Amino acid sequence: MKNLFANPYLLLILTVLFWSGNMVIGRGARGDIPPLAFAFWRWAIAFALILPLALPHLKAQWPLLKKGWKPLMVLGLLGVGGYNTFAYIALQNTSATNAALLNSFVPIATIAISWAFLGKHLKRLEGLGVVISMCGALTIVARGDFNVLLHLNLNIGDAWMLLAVAVWAVYTVGLAWRPSGVHPMLMLAAMTAVGLTALLPAYLWEMAQGRQINVYLGSLASLAYVGIFPSFLGYIFYNRGVGEVGASKASLFIHLMPVFGTL
Numbered sequence: 001m002k003n004l005f006a007n008p009y010l011l012l013i014l015t016v017l018f019w020s021g022n023m024v025i026g027r028g029a030r031g032d033i034p035p036l037a038f039a040f041w042r043w044a045i046a047f048a049l050i051l052p053l054a055l056p057h058l059k060a061q062w063p064l065l066k067k068g069w070k071p072l073m074v075l076g077l078l079g080v081g082g083y084n085t086f087a088y089i090a091l092q093n094t095s096a097t098n099a100a101l102l103n104s105f106v107p108i109a110t111i112a113i114s115w116a117f118l119g120k121h122l123k124r125l126e127g128l129g130v131v132i133s134m135c136g137a138l139t140i141v142a143r144g145d146f147n148v149l150l151h152l153n154l155n156i157g158d159a160w161m162l163l164a165v166a167v168w169a170v171y172t173v174g175l176a177w178r179p180s181g182v183h184p185m186l187m188l189a190a191m192t193a194v195g196l197t198a199l200l201p202a203y204l205w206e207m208a209q210g211r212q213i214n215v216y217l218g219s220l221a222s223l224a225y226v227g228i229f230p231s232f233l234g235y236i237f238y239n240r241g242v243g244e245v246g247a248s249k250a251s252l253f254i255h256l257m258p259v260f261g262t263l
Contacts, residue, residue, distance in 0.1 A: 008244035011237035012253040018237075020260035022084075022230035023099060026091045029222045032214040035088035038226070040196070040203040041213075043080055045227025046235075047192045054189035061182055065190060068179025072190045075178060078171040079235070080195020085202075086164035094157030102161040103257055109169035110251035172247045175239060188235055 026038065033041075058065075065072070091099060178187060213219055242250040 008241040008250075012241040012245075012250055013256065015234045015237040015241065016253045016256045017260050018229040018234040020257045022226050022234075023087070023091070023103070023257065023261055025222045025225060026088050027099070029219060030088075030092050032216075032219040033222060034206050034211040034213070035092055036085065036199065036203045036206040037211070037213050038088045038223070039081075039085040040199045041223050042084065042226040042231050043192055043196050043199065045223065046231035047189065047196060049228065049232045050185060050189045050192060053185040054183070057183040057186040061186055064179055064182050065186065068182065071174065071177040071179060072187065073194055075171060075174055076191035076194025077198055078167050078174065080192050081198035082167040082195075083164050083171060084230075085199065086160050086167060090157045090160035090164060092157060093155055094161060098158050099161050101258075102158060102165060104255055105162075106165050106168055106172075106254040107248075107251040109165055110172050111248045113169050113173045114248050169251070172242060172251055175242045175247065178239075184236065184239060188239065 029038070087099070087103075182190075238250070241253075
């Protein structure tokens, strides 16, 4: 079992499965949990799970953490504070179909950024795989009917989703600059602390506008799911997968989201 979970491709598949559930819950619970509350409590729960695993490494690796504070700051703002917050805001206004379609552009955005800033190129066969994967995702989103794509109505929610896509692509590529030698749990804890610090004033502003969580079993279960699976386990698995196979290949697994989301 240990060797099984060492497989980066399995970790990436599980990550996308968890994130697909996050999209479904984010859309379904939008009436009970405001978007900034969703983002804040998701990461607060994840941070509570990460911290006990990170603290044992803090004293020994503090010099490495301090040395690499700049990339960790940027990664925390993008991956923790940015992407999911923008996605939750998007799901307040856009349909699940539009969100899944726009999210399918993450691999293309990641590959383009990798090419522009890292000089990385896909091989011809890999490029063909990107096209086939994208076509498959579009077919699922459109339910096999090309007219569905022609008649998509884009709105302000779609603009937020495009911003989320761009942020995630930059985060994925930016993982190449994460400080080496820092334990993965300590690194994730540092990024989560940065993201939560950025989210807190936004969450307080949202509450000041009168938007509160409708507390009941369903909303609490939704927060527990997004805190444990997409955030805690998902980010551990994704960061490990990107480290093993690279940003361009890892991002292609995003095309499984329409499959899992539909299921």
